[in-house]
Amino acid sequence: MLERVLNVLEFHKVKKQLEAHASSSLGLQVVEQLTPEHELSEVKRLQQETDEGANVLRLKGHAPFGGITDIRASLKRSEIGGMLNAKELIDIADTIRGTRLIKQFIEDIAQEEAIAIPALSDIVETIEPEGELERRIKSCIDDQGYVLDTASDKLRGVRTQIRTYDSRIKEKLEAIVRSSNYQKMLSESIVTIRNDRHVVPVKQEYRGVFGGIVHDQSASGATLFIEPQAIVDLNNKLSEARAKERHEVERILTDLSEGTAAAAFILYEHVERLAHLDFIFAKAKFGKSMKATRPVLNDNGNMNLKKARHPLIPSDDVMPIDIRLGDDYHAIIITGPNTGGKTVTLKTLGLLTLMAQSGLHIPVEEDSEINVFEAIFADIGDEQSIEQSLSTFSSHMTNIIGILSHVDHHSLVLFDELGAGTDPQEGAALSIAILDAVYNRGATVVATTHYSELKAYAYERAGVMNASVEFDVKTLRPTYRLLMGVPGRSNAFEISRKLGLNEEIIRQAKSHISSETNQVDKMIASLEKNRKEAEFMQQEAKRMKEDIEQKQKALAGELDQLERNKENVMNNAREKAQSAVDQAKEEAENIIRELRQFKSKSENVKEHQLIDAKSRLDHALDALTPNETKRESDPYKKKAETYKPGQEVKVISFGQKGHIVEKLSGNEYLVQVGIMKMNLPASDLKRVKAEKETKPVVNVRTANRTTKTELDLRGERYEDAMSKLEQYFDAALLAGYHQVSIIHGKGTGALRKGVQNFIKNHSRIKSSRLGGAGEGGSGVTVVELK
Incomplete structure (x- = not known):
């Protein structure tokens, strides 16, 4: 039963396309044996492997299968004691090398942690390539299958002898053919080989001159190919050396074959794993070629295929369809005219189910859902198959009888033109009875039909949905769109009118149709009209939504740009302010150094110099005020x-x-x-x-008379107090005081902390302490100046 379904749904054509993506004969053999699985856990495992292969291809672009061949026949011969030839051995070495490369390739990806590939990692985890056997073979045989001189000391020695004898023979023969005495006796001045012996072509009449052995003669008998007596001994030695070479080469190949036989069990397992890996990547490449995705799998009867495409029809020639089955209904009755795409819909559903259960990704949109069935049955009308001929009613019924004997609630059943090929009234009744029998067993059913009686079938039974394939009457062509919930019309009258049939004939034909049928057709036409209007409104709403989203995105971008511009302006202003403060600090430090220098040589300082320095200091301190306050x-x-x-x-x-x-x-x-x-x-x-x-600028000349040895800050605001404190210390330093008192009071302690913070950061203050019992206590800070 399954084999027939695979043929009817053309699963073999899918396998043929899949074969083209296998990298070796190993993967090709696995593809040839591919059949759908029916256990959910097994299908999930196969889909997981394919998904991991697709992720690897997306990340790396390829998988290294170069040099890998099917060596199982060679392994079998080595196990029974056969000697492998050099080509077979080099294939084994190349396959071992390929095993090592693919294992390293997958392990490297797993360690990168860019993608998770647990299934692929499990396959290569236990592979331990036979590196020693590979090295032995490669050291004895080159890539062209030639046994190297270095394979053994004996072989090297024998081949040295061969080259020596060969050279001496050629020298003697070249001397003969170049000799003027012998040229007239030779048919040609050349050295050739007969029976693996070096000979010269001698004319028949000069046979006795050369002696030796005659190995061949020309067709006419005029020329004899003679091995001259002078080189017979050398040719004998050369033949003996070549025999020794063959024996040594055979010994080496036998030794390598025995080594292969010892590792045959492990190599068999490696070959099986390589075949499995090649198959996985073939599935991944096949899925990529048709833009397929991994379906969500279940066994609860739910099917939700989004934008499904038939994999054997070019994507430009097929309209994607949506197919949904499951919760509310598990049977669909598809009606509509011939050539409308009903059979394509049926085959698409069946073939995608087979592919999914074979571990293949399917050409649907992401998050499509598919049920894993234990059995799939199909009775599809061969009249629309590309390769099959017309069927008879009896062959259809024979197939349906076989289906009814096996179907259960884990089955998917596909009926194409159910009940066709017999009397319409009997065919419709038979179709309803068959659908009831299958439906009552809980199977998932999709059926196509022409019978109008089946349009009412879905309305009369819960869990059954009507559907139709859309037909464009204007172009007289199907659109291949599947319309769920709407039964199809034959459109015979509209098509006939479009083709030019007389209107009177059409009118008379309609008069023979029952009023109920006309009402049903009008209802279906109304449903189609409402559906098209709803689709148009849905598309318009989608377009408006996309337009609004684009505008929102554009506005968000503009807002972000404004915020960035604002931040740039603020940063530039801060940078300029900080630069000004830094310059002011540097200027203040320079001025203070000048004032100290003036103090050290005060007897030579002019009054206007002190006033100028003090004025510059005030301006510099004023520039510092914002950031100092901010800190x-x-x-x-x-x-x-x-x-x-x-x-x-x-x-x-x-x-x-x-x-x-x-x-x-x-x-x-x-x-x-x-x-x-x-x-x-x-x-x-x-x-x-x-x-x-x-406040007026302090007259520095009289600073020592006007500046007191104490400063009272009580009652001052914090900012004004800090400004006065700063000016006071400048004046005290100019006056040359060694100790001053700052009266800040006790209060909240804010002024005292501010004074102490200022003192800590002043470079000219030697030490400080709170006042003693007679000095005002903690309300006064006594400062010693440098």
């Missing part, structure tokens, strides 16, 4: 101030001045800096004091 830790940050529109402020993060435009929600303000307007938090703003509030 303060959170506990010491000032409380956010409030600002009024028009008020001038400095933006701390940029070190630039601007003015308040308006107050926003929370503690944010809209600030204009140059031509830019920005939303900034109040914590990033600093009030710019009016001119009258700025």
Whole structure:
């Protein structure tokens, strides 16, 4: 039964295509023996192997099977004591080498961890190539099958003798043929070979001049091929040497054959594994050639083939179809006109099922699902087969009877033109009875028919679905699309009208059709119209969805670009601000060094020099203010101030001045800096004091009189206190004080911590301590200057 189904569904043609992808005769033999499996676990294993092979090809592009041949016949001869020839032995060595290469190839991929290949790894895991036998053979025989001189010392010596004797014989004969005394006696001035002996062609009448042995003569008898007496002994020695060579070569080949026989059991196993691997990669390459995918397998009756294509029909000539069976129904009745594609649909479903159960990937979209059946039966009308002739009703019934005797709930049954070939009324009734018998046994059934009675069959029985193949009346051509849920129409009247049949004849023909049939046809036509409208709306919705997704993607890209531009602007501003701060720091350090130098030679310093240096120092310190403030830790940050529109402020993060435009929600303000307007938090703003509030530059000349030895910071805001502290230390250093006191009070401790942090980072402060009992205690810090 299975063999007939394989032939009807043309599974052998699929195997023929698969054979073209085998890399060796080993894989070819496995393909020839390929038949579908029916156990779910076994089919999953086969599909897993094919999937791993496909992944390897996708990653590496090939698998190294070069040099591998079927050596099993040679192994068998070696086991029974036969001597293998050099060509057989070199094939064995090449196959061992190929085994080593394919094992290394798969192990390398497994170690890369780019893809998981557990099945392939298991196949090569126990392979241990017979490297010693390979090396022995390769050391004795070259790639052309010639036994090398180095195979043994004896062979080397014998071949040296052969070359010596051969050279001496040729020298003597060349002397004869070149001699002017002998040239007239020779038919030709050449040396040739007869019976593996060197001879010269001598004219018949000069036979007695040369003596020796006659080995041959020409057809006319005018020329004798004579081995001159002068070289008979040398030819004898050459023949003996060649006999020794043959014996030594045979000894070497026998020895290698015995080594092969000793490893034959292991080599048999390796060959079987190589054949299996070649078969796996052949399946993978075949799947790639037809853009196939791995189906999801089950044994619960579910079938969901998406965009399925018949593998034997060129992809440009076939319309992909969707076939679904399973949960709600496990029988489909396909109706429609002849040449509409019903049989192609039936064969597509059956052949893809056979392929999947053989471990082959199938030409469907990803995530297609297929059931693994224990048996597949088919009665397909041969009238639409490319290679078969017409069938009779009796042959169909004989086949159907055989199916009914074997079918069960694990079977897939395919009926093409069920009940055809007999009276329509009886054929329809018989078809319904056959479908009931198969359906009641739980089998999955797909049947095609012309009978209109079967269109109602699906509506009357739960679990049965109507379907049809679409036909374009305008072009009079089938579209090969399978329409689920819609029964088919014969379209005979429309086709006849399109072809030019008289309208009156068509009208009379319609009058012979029952009103029920006309109503059914109108209902089907309405269903087809509604379906086409629904498909159009679905395609339009899909197009709009794709358009919206593209626009969303474009907007997201633009938003990302804006964010990147914003970040670049902010980074550039920060870099510029940091650069300005770094320059200000360097300038401040230079000025301080100058001031120290002025102090060391104060008797020669002009007053305007000190004033200029102090002014430059103030500007440098002012440039440092934003970043210095920014680096303060959170506990010491000032409380956010409030600002009024028009008020001038400095933006701390940029070190630039601007003015308040308006107050926003929370503690944010809209600030204009140059031509830019920005939303900034109040914590990033600093009030710019009016001119009258700025403190006069300290007169350094009188610094020692105006600068006190203590600084009272109590009641000051943190930022102002740090500014005063910085200016005070500059003045104290200029005044030459060795010790000063900073009064910061006890309070929250924020001022004290700020003073101590400042002292730690000042290079001219030698030491510090809290005040003693009579000095103000922890509310005062006493500082010793360098």
